[in-house]
Amino acid sequence: MKPLIFNIYAPDQIMMDKIQNELEAEKGEVNAHLFPDGELLFRFESSLKNREVILVATLDHPNPKLLDLIFFARTAKDLGAKKLTLVAPYLAYMRQDKQFQIGEGVTSRYFASVLSSCFDALITVDPHLHRYKFLAEIYTIPTQVVSASAVIAEWISKNIKNAFLIGPDAESVQWVSDIAERCHSPFIILEKTRYSDHDVKMTAPKILATDEQTPVLLDDIVSSGWTLTEAAKTIQPHFKNKILCVAVHAVFSDAVYRDMCAHYKAAVGFELNLVTTNTVQHVTNKIDVSQFITDVLIN
Numbered sequence: 359m360k361p362l363i364f365n366i367y368a369p370d371q372i373m374m375d376k377i378q379n380e381l382e383a384e385k386g387e388v389n390a391h392l393f394p395d396g397e398l399l400f401r402f403e404s405s406l407k408n409r410e411v412i413l414v415a416t417l418d419h420p421n422p423k424l425l426d427l428i429f430f431a432r433t434a435k436d437l438g439a440k441k442l443t444l445v446a447p448y449l450a451y452m453r454q455d456k457q458f459q460i461g462e463g464v465t466s467r468y469f470a471s472v473l474s475s476c477f478d479a480l481i482t483v484d485p486h487l488h489r490y491k492f493l494a495e496i497y498t499i500p501t502q503v504v505s506a507s508a509v510i511a512e513w514i515s516k517n518i519k520n521a522f523l524i525g526p527d528a529e530s531v532q533w534v535s536d537i538a539e540r541c542h543s544p545f546i547i548l549e550k551t552r553y554s555d556h557d558v559k560m561t562a563p564k565i566l567a568t569d570e571q572t573p574v575l576l577d578d579i580v581s582s583g584w585t586l587t588e589a590a591k592t593i594q595p596h597f598k599n600k601i602l603c604v605a606v607h608a609v610f611s612d613a614v615y616r617d618m619c620a621h622y623k624a625a626v627g628f629e630l631n632l633v634t635t636n637t638v639q640h641v642t643n644k645i646d647v648s649q650f651i652t653d654v655l656i657n
Contacts, residue, residue, distance in 0.1 A: 361410040361655075362386040366400075366426055369639040373447060374414040376648035381655055383412065390426070398425065400433045407438035412445060412655070413477075418609045418638045420450035424472065431476035443479040445651060447637035448607045452486035470496035481654055483637050483647055484578055484606045488529050504650045506606050506635050507533055511540035513633070513645045514574060518602060522571040526550055526560070526589040534576050543574075548589055560592040569598040580605040580632070583618030590626045600628050608634040608642055615640075 363383040365374040378385055387403035411434050417423060427444070434442055451469035454462070473480065474497050483504045485493060493501040514521050514537070521543045525534035527550035538545035549561045573593055580586055580603075590601050610618065622630040636643040 359409065360384045361412050362404055362406065363412040363414065364388055364430075365414045366390060366430060367415060367423070370414045370416055372639060373416070373636060373648055373651075376646070377412075377414060377445070377652050377655070380649060380652040386411070388430070398429055400430050402433065402437055405437075406434055408440045409438075410441045410443070411439040412443045414445045414447075416447045416638050417450040418448050418607070419611075420469075424469075428472065428476055441478050442476075443481065443655075444473065444477040445481045445655075447483045447647065447651065448609065449480075449482040449485045452490075453488075455486075455489040466490070467496050471498075474498040481651060483635070483651070484533070486529075486579060502654050504647065504654055505533070505536075506637075506645070506647050506650070507536045508540060509645055509647055509650065510576075510604060510606070510635070511537045514541050514543070514604070518572050518574060520568075520571045521574045522546075522597070524548065524573055524575045524589065524593055526575065526577050526585050530576065530578065533578065537576065544571075548592060550585065550589075560588045562592050562596075565593065565596040571597065572599045573597045573601045575601055575603045577603070577605045579607045579609055580618075580634070581609045582614065583610070583622065583630075586632075587618070587622045587625050590622065594626055594628075600631065601626070603630065603632045604645075605632065605634045606637060608632075608638045608640040610640075 361383045363374060363378050364386040365371055389401045391399045431442055451465050454465040457464055477499060479499055480497060480501045484506050521541055523534055523538045523543050523545035525531055525547040531547045534545055546563055546565060575589055577586060586603055594601055619630045632642045633644045634640060634642040635645040635647050637647060
């Protein structure tokens with residue numbers, strides 16, 4: 359029997375349709391009802407008895423989504439779903455992977471505990487793994503990580519001649535070096551010191567670049583754009599060509615994006631040229647990762 363696939367947020371419709379078509383899954387029907395006092399109820403129109411259920415829900419801005427996920431999953435299980443898989447192209451709450459200040463909690467573990475109690479499996483794209491080597495360190499359900507490195511490298515190879523890749527900090531070295539190897543391109547890694555969300559300082563090693571090379575600044579997550587802007591300001595003087603910025607996850611609102619573009623232009627002197635994957639729907643999406651997610655679901 360074909361799996362049933364759902365989305366409960368409108369921006370996930372495009373990704374869900376792509377996966378559904380490749381997987382030849384059946385589209386499920388579910389309605390969310392809000393009572394006058396704001397309480398939530400899910401009503402499934404599709405029969406879930408002994409069915410494999412896939413929920414596509416990217417988890418940018420996760421706080422208002424968490425109760426939806428819990429109620430969707432618990433209702434599906436109560437109605438007899440055999441297996442419940444969460445496809446979260448962007449997985450939130452991975453940055454707080456230790457107690458940085460006295461009095462803080464480790465929210466990555468708390469979030470993982472909640473999702474693990476609701477779903478049977480998790481598939482995501484390039485989660486922010488820094489102090490954790492694997493999701494299995496905090497998730498108790500089977501997890502699979504899809505890497506966007508290959509598709510990003512393919513896009514750069516097709517669209518950018520003489521790319522020179524730059525990673526913004528030490529956390530990026532592993533995947534930037536992987537993309538560089540696939541592109542047969544040189545790369546460097548900047549040194550970053552973060553003082554606050556909006557106070558980031560960058561330093562660069564010696565850059566040996568030619569006039570023909572195009573700098574490509576790579577990052578996994580762009581949320582405020584401050585790291586990206588500071589990195590661009592640091593490296594632009596070393597290149598004749600303008601910087602292209604490529605990121606996996608576009609985790610920002612439209613208002614933040616407008617502010618980001620304005621701040622970038624003021625700091626760097628050029629318009630922001632940003633390309634992202636479609637893990638989070640945005641006008642900057644030019645790189646499609648849906649096939650890689652589908653391949654994991656098939657296998």
